[in-house]
Amino acid sequence: MDVNAAVAALAAIAGVCTGVIAMLAFRWSERDQAKPTRTSLHTDAVLPPGVDTVLSVLRSSAVVLDESDSVVKASSAAYALGLVRGGKLAVEPMLNMARDTRRDGEIRQVELDLPRRGTGRVEALAVSARVAPLGSRLVLLLVEDLTEARRIEAVRRDFVANVSHELKTPTGALSLLSEAVMDASDDPEAVTRFAGRMQIEATRLTNLVQELIDLSRVQNDDPLEDSEPVRVDELVAEAIDRSRHTASTKQITMAAGGAADLYVWGSRGQLAAALGNLVENAVNYSPARTRVGIAARRVAAPGGDLIEIAVTDQGIGISEKDRERVFERFYRVDPARSRATGGTGLGLAIVKHVAASHGGEVTVWSTEGQGSTFTLRLPEAGAARGRRAADTGYASGDYAGDDFDDDTFTDGADGGFDDADRPENRPENRSEDRRGDRDGGHPDDDHRADDHSRGDAAGGRGRVGGGRSAAAPAPATSAPTSELMTEPLIAPEVLP
The missing domain is CATH 3.30.565.10 (Histidine kinase-like ATPase, C-terminal domain)
Structure with a gap:
């Protein structure tokens, strides 16, 4: 084989290799573009018309699953809560709910406590999850973070319990002291002593009510x-x-x-x-x-x-x-x-x-x-x-x-x-x-x-x-x- 023929053969082989590499790069690029992002809701052709717009304005974390339990669409908040990992729904109870809903078409709701991933904190994340069918093939999962609402409710309950206890103590003492005054009506020294105690309890009650008013006043956000x-x-x-x-x-x-x-x-x-x-x-x-x-x-x-x-x-x-x-x-x-x-x-x-x-x-x-x-x-x-x-x-x-x-x-x-x-x-x-x-x-x-x-x-x-x-x-x-x-x-x- 002469030199020219060898050069031509090598050029042909190089051209074929270049074409193969270009085709593979194009396929890889298409696959990367099809991957979901964590920064925003991503669109997908399988979603019914208008669903993408509706999900983009919801405050809840949103996840859409297909018939194979793969994540078709997920919001950034869903990733932040740790609901989605590796293109799959990572919370087993929610995944089971989605499968049941896909099977019978029923809307389901449950409240769960999820562990906080990677924070080293002991307390759990309280969430409310609702699953509903979306068309004939898809399932929509909406998750609401209830952690702060639960904390506020616990603070409110504790406050009411504490106030009730603090008010009960002086009022109960006043009731007992008033009975003692009535029973000791013929003993001036005892009446004076009980009256002094009544004044102390009344002052304590007045101070408590006033400080509750003061605390309420300074807690508001008004300038x-x-x-x-x-x-x-x-x-x-x-x-x-x-x-x-x-x-x-x-x-x-x-x-x-x-x-x-x-x-x-x-x-x-x-x-x-x-x-x-x-x-x-x-x-x-x-x-x-x-x-x-x-x-x-x-x-x-x-x-x-x-x-x-x-x-x-x-x-x-x-x-x-x-x-x-x-x-x-x-x-x-x-x-x-x-x-x-x-x-x-x-x-x-x-x-x-x-x-x-x-x-x-x-x-x-x-x-x-x-x-x-x-x-x-x-x-x-x-x-x-x-x-x-x-x-x-x-x-x-x-x-x-x-x-x-x-x-x-x-x-x-x-x-x-x-x-x-x-x-x-x-x-x-x-x-x-x-x-x-x-x-x-x-x-x-x-x-x-x-x-x-x-x-x-x-x-x-x-x-x-x-x-x-x-x-x-x-x-x-x-x-x-x-x-x-x-x-x-x-x-x-x-x-x-």
């Missing part, structure tokens, strides 16, 4: 109607005044300090109630002859400066398991102590919702037997930043009963509340990874409660929207206000 720049030092003074009598009775020293001339934007009544609840809880849960500190500071944040108001006590502390639930409605760390102090179990729930409605948050640091620090973090009202500290009309000082002594506060050595007194700053509670004043460090996340925790450690009382306005004490004469506030009580280890 704050009475928003205004609110001076933080006035809120602190009002909170201290509200708990002054209880603190004096227990010989608890209340120290206020931090940065001056801080303003937040919001409802004065709601903010006063929230801070008042925190201070009241700190006093109620502190042993006699201890200290409660309230301090504020400004911190930089990407979305704008924040104001942090910390309330620190040297009380019984909160265990780790209780910190996860401390902001729940009606949750009490110590039910017996809460009842003794008149707590309703709603105080911290109100604080949480007030903070959220003002675009902020509340967090907690605590160690059992050492004390707790609750931090209210709110956006700053920037329009008020340029005022002089001396014009605030409020100096940081030491509140013990009716005494006010700024000299005591300045160094913390004579009864004031300084950083060394804070439970988280004691040597036995410091951890090596805290960063200190240099960079505004803060404790690791395991030193604070989860941001989604809810409840009430002490159930402080307060009227949202109707806080009592206290006259701010006059500035101290021993030192300018600005000098007194140069050493914040808030430790960087606690407030990131």
